[in-house]
Each structure stands twice: as structure tokens, then as C-alpha cells.
Amino acid sequence: MTRRTVVDIATQVAAGSLSASTVLEENLAAITAREHEIHAFNLVTADRARERAAEIDADVKAGKKVGRLAGVTISLKDNMCTRGVETTCSSKILAGWKPPYDATVVRRLADEGAVFVGKTNLDEFAMGSSTENSAFGPTRNPLDTSRVPGGSSGGSAAAVAAGFSAASFGSDTGGSIRQPAALCGLVGVKPTYGMVSRQGLIAFGSSLDQIGPFTTTVADAALLMEVIAGHDPLDSTSLPQPAPQLTSVLANGVKGLRIGRVADMPEGSSPDVLARLDAAFEALRAAGATVVDVKLPSMSFGLTAYYLVAPAEASSNLARFDGVRYGLRVDAKDLNAMYGATRAAGFGDEVKRRIMLGTYALSAGYYDAYYGKALKVRRLIADDFAKAYAQCDAILTPTSPTVAFKFGDKTSNPLAMYLCDVFTIPTNLAGHAAMSVPFGTGEAGLPVGVQVLAPALGEATMFRVAAELERAS
Amino acid sequence: MPEPISRDTVAKVARLARLDLTEAEVDRMTTQLAGMLEHFRDVDALDLSNVQPLNQPIPLTNVLRDDVEQPSLDRDEVLGSAPAAQDGRFRVPPIIGFEE
Numbered sequence: 001m002t003r004r005t006v007v008d009i010a011t012q013v014a015a016g017s018l019s020a021s022t023v024l025e026e027n028l029a030a031i032t033a034r035e036h037e038i039h040a041f042n043l044v045t046a047d048r049a050r051e052r053a054a055e056i057d058a059d060v061k062a063g064k065k066v067g068r069l070a071g072v073t074i075s076l077k078d079n080m081c082t083r084g085v086e087t088t089c090s091s092k093i094l095a096g097w098k099p100p101y102d103a104t105v106v107r108r109l110a111d112e113g114a115v116f117v118g119k120t121n122l123d124e125f126a127m128g129s130s131t132e133n134s135a136f137g138p139t140r141n142p143l144d145t146s147r148v149p150g151g152s153s154g155g156s157a158a159a160v161a162a163g164f165s166a167a168s169f170g171s172d173t174g175g176s177i178r179q180p181a182a183l184c185g186l187v188g189v190k191p192t193y194g195m196v197s198r199q200g201l202i203a204f205g206s207s208l209d210q211i212g213p214f215t216t217t218v219a220d221a222a223l224l225m226e227v228i229a230g231h232d233p234l235d236s237t238s239l240p241q242p243a244p245q246l247t248s249v250l251a252n253g254v255k256g257l258r259i260g261r262v263a264d265m266p267e268g269s270s271p272d273v274l275a276r277l278d279a280a281f282e283a284l285r286a287a288g289a290t291v292v293d294v295k296l297p298s299m300s301f302g303l304t305a306y307y308l309v310a311p312a313e314a315s316s317n318l319a320r321f322d323g324v325r326y327g328l329r330v331d332a333k334d335l336n337a338m339y340g341a342t343r344a345a346g347f348g349d350e351v352k353r354r355i356m357l358g359t360y361a362l363s364a365g366y367y368d369a370y371y372g373k374a375l376k377v378r379r380l381i382a383d384d385f386a387k388a389y390a391q392c393d394a395i396l397t398p399t400s401p402t403v404a405f406k407f408g409d410k411t412s413n414p415l416a417m418y419l420c421d422v423f424t425i426p427t428n429l430a431g432h433a434a435m436s437v438p439f440g441t442g443e444a445g446l447p448v449g450v451q452v453l454a455p456a457l458g459e460a461t462m463f464r465v466a467a468e469l470e471r472a473s
Numbered sequence: 474m475p476e477p478i479s480r481d482t483v484a485k486v487a488r489l490a491r492l493d494l495t496e497a498e499v500d501r502m503t504t505q506l507a508g509m510l511e512h513f514r515d516v517d518a519l520d521l522s523n524v525q526p527l528n529q530p531i532p533l534t535n536v537l538r539d540d541v542e543q544p545s546l547d548r549d550e551v552l553g554s555a556p557a558a559q560d561g562r563f564r565v566p567p568i569i570g571f572e573e
Binding site: 097098099100101192193194207208233236237239240298301304305307308315319322323324325326327328329331332333334335336337338339340341343344347352353355356357359360363370372373374375376377378379380382414415428429430431432456 | 478482483486487488489490491492493494498502505506508509510512513515516519521524525526527528529530531533536538546547550551554555556557563565566567568569
């Protein structure tokens, strides 16, 4: 299968040498051929997509100016609001709900000519690392269907890996873009907290969540970031500044950059993954960067802090699903009974578990011992990063400790599943930028992702490093 | 660090969270939450006495806008996606009078 990149599609459609409808039909044909075994989507919006592609082709023919993403096919994680199009969070509690507005990111993409192919599957309410927690069934990894695609944005990763769309968007609260990108051999970006609007993203952990792209190339991710980033008055945590310039820095190389190697990195990564990480350091050194040792002593405590902070925020955010304003209602004699019955019937096991943990951690008598302490650990992690970034410009780690694992491998033990995110979580706690870049293969010929970390607003440096790794791979 | 979480506490937290858990779910949740909270004891190795909590990764001060009317969501569209609506409002079951 020939893969069309975002940049190629946008350039050729705008120039009139390729039609948006042709691109879309290629993707729809791939969906027809393989979606039954992959299950990347909760909903394919083929009719709307065909209308939109035809509009863009008509505009090009009429000589009208088209956007920066004219004809680019995109899939959206099903926790981003799309007006009039079912948005479920892969939960029974929202099944059938059609939002009355578009998320800011969705609107910005549409304004630049993107063609939306469908809404992708996820771990229910983005809680998971394998997309096995969806109420509508798991998504399979297109590279090996006996393995998970990662999660929680597994459907978005699978959609791009299977050629169902040129790019997709996910959300990352503790690694939910980067880890599936690594497991499916894609580029995945978690922007600096506040760089991309969260308006219309159904909230999981509000101090951690960010939307970001999945693409096959670093240049595609850079272009999509330039479109979606930048201040949004509808999100009060949105940073008051414009989108960063990223497409223009990709050719700059890494000469003179200092790349951090974490001397006290948490253990548990498999040898194939560590071998690729070493090769990545070598490639950057060969391209003129210096490698320096840094220490992040609190990194291994990130997982512990995250699994208090994220459930605490989730227990508060998910209080809105109460059978009153949208989604499922289970009738009962009074309001309280209706709440309890609706939420018991609507939420799956993992969501219930995290609501319980979060409610407990925030409840009277336990707040200081758990949530309060977790926020202090969060400070230590941010301080560790600040010290490390005084010595280096970016840090490399594995994205995931292993390549894609098999279905059921980690479902019986929540803690084993949570360990998938040991390298990705600290970034979310600190609010920094990070991305995963495919860098060769490991066990069973499956892709290995290298994670590039940068300080808050360090996207330009991060993309330079990512582009160099891409050239070397 | 508090005592291990008890079954009674789990049942109480479920009521706070408005989740009607089955007896089997309360049992399972008690074991699983105890396991996760046990893991949290790791942080006892850290001296946190002089550490300030970090609530927001990138601090912003209050974000205000001018108090002027702006277009809002369409009421019929919003009520149209509710489980029950009547006379331009969300309809809910009785709020008081059925407490045990």
C-alpha cells in the first residue's frame, strides 16, 4: 500500500494534481478491506466525508483558496465533541449522544480543509493502555492482530497504521498518544500543557490532558500542530500565545544540542527496546549533538503520584454523567437512586475502579495522606526536570518498556497495565512536551518508539530531535 | 499512612460516588483498592515535609473576560439529547420524599 502523507495530500490537492475524493476513496477502500478485523472505529462517517471531499474539490476547481489541510483525511478519538455526530468515549453511559458543538481542535482542522473519516475506539473515558477497556470491544494492532495497539488512543493509532486515514488525533493524560504511537510504529505528540485547547475534549484529568496528532512522519505532525495549537479563549487553561513554528525547524539538525540520558532510569525495559534507545543516542551524536547524563530521581514515583492525581480528577470530572443532561438514564424512584443505578449500569469496571480510588483519595480524613502527598510528589518531579533541563535541551527515553503485547497479557492485574506508562507519565505531571518517534524494530519485528522529552514550550527543539531520528532510522 | 481500606469504607465511598456496586463488586474493589493504596506506600521513602504541592503544571492567574452577552448553545438541541425534558427544562425523578 502506498502511504500518502499529510504534507503530500495538502500540497497536491491545493495544486489540483490530486483530488480529495480520490484520497478519501483510497482510505474508505482500506476500511472496507480491514476494519472488520481491526475495529479502529466506533463510527465511520463516510457520507459526510464524501460531501466534504467533493466541496474541497469543487473549491479547487473554481480557483478558490483552500486551507492548509485541504483533503487531508483525519480520524478523531471518540472523546472529542463533533456537532451532530455521535460521541461516546467508548462508554455505554454516552452511547447515542450527539454533541451540540464541535471541539476547538475539530473546528480548527475543519476550517483548514480536513476531511473527517470517523470516530475512533478508545479505552472507556481514555482509562487504559491497551484499548481492551472499550465498552464496544477491543481494537487490534494492524501490524499483528494478536496484539494490542496500545491505549488509550488505540483506535486512532490503528486507523493511521492501517491506512484508514492520513492522520488522526488522540488525547494524552499519562501516555495515551505516545504509547500507542510507539506500539503501532507512528509519530505521536503530547504537546505542552495548555498549548492545545481542551475545549470539547471530554475531560479525564483536567490538569494532565492534552490533544495531539498521530502521523506517519515528523513533518506531518509539525504541520498538524501548527494548525491546532495556539490560544483559545474558550479554554481557561489555554496558554496566551500563538502556535509554535515547527515545520520550518525540521531541517535545522541537532548540531550543538545537548541530549540528556537518564542515568537513574526506572528498570524493567526489555533489551530490544534499550538497544534501540542506545542506537538513537548514537545517531544524534553522529549528527553533532552531545549526550549528557542527567538524573531524575523522582521519575519512578511518577506512576504512584499519577494513579492518585488522575483518578481524583476523573472522579470529579465524571460526576457529570448522572443521567440528567445526556446519555443513559436508568429510571428509579428518586433522584439519588437514579444516579446510582445509571452510573452502575453505564460505567465499565476500570472506570468504576478509578472513580472509587479518586473519591476515596479526596474524601475527608484521607485527602492529606493521599491526594495531598501525590501533589507534593508532582512538585518533586517538576523540580527534577527543571534541574535536568539546566544541563540539556532534550531527553531521550523509551516510550514503552516493551513492543506491542498480546491481548489479555495485562488485563488481570491493573498494576501491570499501569506500568506501561512509567516513562510517559512524568511529562504529564510536569506539563512538559513529549513525543514518540518510531526508531527501528525489536522483538518479533515490531516497532520500537523512542520518546523525545523537552521542557514546557520546547516543541521546536523536540521536533528538531525527532526529525533527526527520523532521518537516521 | 492510614489503615488498609476496609469493606465498609469501600461501600461508603461507593455511596459518595453515586455508584450502586453489587456485593461482589464491593468485595473485588476492596482487594484491588487495597493493592493500589499499598503501592502508594512507596512515597513514604520521600521527605515531603518542605515540599509545596503542585496543583497546576503551568500556573495561570484568573482568566477573565468582559461581561457581555455572547451566543450560547441552542436550547432545543441541548434538551434534545437529554434522557427527559419538559417545558424547556431537564426532567428528573422526585428529589425528596423517598429517602429510607
